[in-house]
Amino acid sequence: MNDVAFISVMHDPKGSLANSLKEALPVLKRHYSNGYIALSENTDRELKRLLEGAGFVVFFIEKRGAAAARRSILQLVQHTGHAHFHYCDLDRMVTWCLSYPEEFEKVKERIRTFDYLIIGRTEAAFRSHPAAWRETEKITNKIFTLEFGSRDEIDVTAGSCGLNKAGLLKIAGQSKAAVTDAEWPMIIKRMEKGKVGFMKVNGLMYQEDINHSEQNKTEAERWLSRLRLSYLISETAVHTK
Template sequence: MDIALTCITHDPSARLLPFIREVKDKLLKLRYTKYITVSDQTSEKIIEELKMCGFEINIVPKAGCAAARRAAVRFMQGRMHKYYHYCDFDRFLTWLHDDIAGLEKVEAGLKGNDYLIIGRTDYAFGTHPASWRQTEEITNKIFSLQFGQEVDITAGSCAFSKEAIPYLVEHSKDSMTDAEWPMIIHRIAKLPVGYVAIDGLKYEEELNRSKEDEDSVESWMGRVSLLYVISESAMGTGKKSKEGNA
């Protein structure tokens, strides 16, 4: 199956460098064409290491995760691959380290679908901090009710066909894309959307931890804010478009 990998990262301190080097052989052996969108603040050491791992680099101004994800999709426009597997880069490093066989589940899940929500197994979900689990359970429930199927929407990975790209480019506007993108394809494009759960999207503190992950009021409030934004996107995407055309 013709699948290209597309990722994003913002790494000014080269924090990911040892992790990239640890899985470098696996990155080089991947049969996928590899693309990555990096912020203009990302360390040159990271950029050079990514080039040595076979990535084509897209450098964009730092403007947040959603803007970077949209830039990654635009970077795929005009390319000839049939499918694109998107993953936040720190997530993909964890995946590649522990569950490379999970890539086959993505390929199987794409058959017959133009968009594939890639979520976490119960095992992978259970490895995350309490502030992630308890808020994302609510987000996932709200999305699942809107979508009509139980899914994990907040794992930082998905896959889509080349036919889906124009819809994502035209309609993606929200401050978070996790729920917005599948709803664009489901409600606006009316193309088939599937789901697969992966062990490899687990949380490893050394690799995936951010400064917001500590057990504090600020951390919990930040996660609650994300819950609201993503859930609102799940409810409004596509419906807003229909109302605007009414």
């Protein structure tokens, strides 16, 4: 099949995403007839009911962090017949469906032309994020861009990518880093000498009521958390060889 299947992961014990997901699902289904979502085992069951009700396939996985969850969904779909896949964190995909769904057809067209497609944010979408995200991710993106060898800055930290079946199988067999944002494209570019592309979209914007996280942390703790994540992604960009 030459379609593009949607794949995603989510950890949401309180079901905070449910209302927004309910609104977004008709849009998502219109653009992606096939979808596979891995939910952490303690995610609220309402999300499973909504996703399955829309015709998507849902898996429950052990909660072992975002990187493990992303690797799990690759393992779970590697034997399906789809030629291409669009990965996006579920909360980000909901935001995208409710803001700029007209971008999906262009995104799918671009996914079909690469082994791996980095999907980043336009300047406006990037500016919509909290300062702690923006300032730390600027550094990560700069380091990744230098390692990638691009003259134009690449936004690798937006939580979305496209990949073909061959790329998915190669990543599934080799991914092992603590974070995957920079690791996956570097596996394809450096280790597999594949074709990696980049595009910017408006839909990967930040909406406080959908994409909020770390609510129980102080402002300083939020900055520290984002700084640690930035360091891990940057380190992976340099050392994945």
